[in-house]
Amino acid sequence: MRRTLLEGLTHRPLTETPPAADEAALKELAASVDRAARQKLGRSLAIREVDAGSCNGCELEIHALNNAFYDLERFGLRFVASPRHADVLIVTGPVTRNMREALERTYNATPDPKWVVAVGGCALDGGVFAGSYAVVGGVGAVVPVDLHIAGCPPTPLQLLQGLLALLQRPPAA
């Protein structure tokens, strides 16, 4: 173990240069979140992830944000265990009818101000699962969404570009 730990100190970090925030995400946020609320963004944010019906592909890539290459926590973004500790809900999947109530309750348990990020093609409009008796639709059909990150699943880089938009504060008035 000692060798592995020492190498961690002597080798260059694997963590990569952060990408620029996604322009489309910045525009969507500017439109969906009012200025006062955006002033509260741009600081350290606690994120609660909710799988509302995903195939688990999005979860794999959200997990990857924590690995040494992307190291999400260096931006002050971190995943928390309870919605009561969260500023941001990341919601994946088409919302299934069986998860609708659980998602609503999670949303209601998150203190204001809060933002919802819908991740993946299914979270946008139900994706390939739209139209099923068991699916409500996209996340926006159940809770208000502030930002969409597209992809099936979005790569960690795309996720990072979208989430970094949350950290950009509007210029002072």
Next chain:
Amino acid sequence: MPALIDIIPQGERIERHRPWPRFVVTPPGWRDAAAALAAGRATLLALWGDAGLAPMVHMAIADDATGEIAVISLPCPTKTFPSVGALHPPAIRLERAIGSLFGYEPVSAPDARPWLDLGFWDVKHPLGDRTPAPATHPAYAFLQTEGEALHQIPVGPVHAGIIEPGHFRFTASGETVVRLEQRLGYVHKGIESLMTGATLEEAARLAGRTSGDSTVAYAIAFAQAVEAALNVQAPPRALYLRALMAELERLANHFGDIGAICNDASFALMHAHCGILREEVLRAAAACFGHRLMMDRVLPSGVAVDLAAGGADMIRKTLRGIAARFPRLVELYDNTASLQDRTAATGIVGAELARQFGAPGYVGRASGRAFDARKTPGYAPYDRLEFEIPVLTAGDVNARVWVRIREVEQSLNLIEQILARLPDGPIATPLGGNGAPAEGLGLAESFRGDVLAWVRLDGLRVARCHLRDPSWFQWPLLEAAIEGNIVADFPLCNKSFNCSYSGHDL
């Protein structure tokens, strides 16, 4: 053990079913088959309903030793069928799902509660007669527990982590778990209903999104089933490329799991290093096939994309780097006493339970069940590749970690062989078929265990498709494994199983 064909009750053989036979039987024949399962003369592979031609239930059974498979079908015009679960417990949840989805009643079933239907749908029996759902549903009756000082801990569906939703009801005596009862179905998306009438391309996309972590294995199983039904063969190069993707998927998931299990014992160092290895595999996959998880790369007829130029060398370089570093991580795992203290003798699955449930994947192989669909029944190109199936007998978390470690070593070696032998030629073959109804069965080994796909085609459209995730036969064993362990060891046990919620819930 008698040949499978000898224990199958006499029935009418359906000619259009490939590659294994399907027989239509009468209720006594169905009961005989259930008795053969209960006696351990065969393993239950799947049990599903079918409303397409007439109300019917099918079960796929296998001989573990020879890999022989057969499908047995029972028409149920009165929408009832003799319960298999009454004799053979692994069938219980499958029958409950048939009851909820189709409305077919397993007669004298030990558990008549709904499964997957949590009372939120507009329709009742969505794959059967689709009647409007009742306005109110009775509360779900969790199993009763009685005893002094017992307390219950409800967990989920929303869990404290980046994981899928499901409900766990623990009954504990102090710190010790007396009973775990699972309630699943939260991510039920109605995939089988969406499959009906879908084109093969649409259906392949759905199959590949049944459980995202096994997208390649699902796509392979679905492609095998369709190709069997249409009696076509994917070209050799496509078969090798499928195996290459499947082994990359296995590596990525096993690295993720090994790290995550250690992380649940608060050993973050392994998690960090395994996360790096996983990321390197996914990046190689993206560079070679254009998608990190390789979704939609395997199609009925072959594969959608060829290996990118320079891909073989890139994979070799990546894997050699991994092969150089992985042994040190294994040594780290093996020599950290505080970690071993958590994983050894925790969450034991006995060999008899593993056999009875036909426990797929590492859950079975850590408990003495030497089954791997790549070997038995086996499929190309694995019949031409050399590899071993690691089998351990301790049945604990530690054994499930070690099976994964050994499988990583096997996969690294397999990929070398695949790249060395990768044949030239086309990557897809045209799908024809004469338009007549045709049926096929596929079985592919995902990192988690065998994925079964069954299709009935109407021309080049899906008339009915059933997908059976390995988790169906692993989730119940998790209930058994946690009994007598402390609540705090549940995450560790759960992660060592890493069952799919989405794959199970469909």
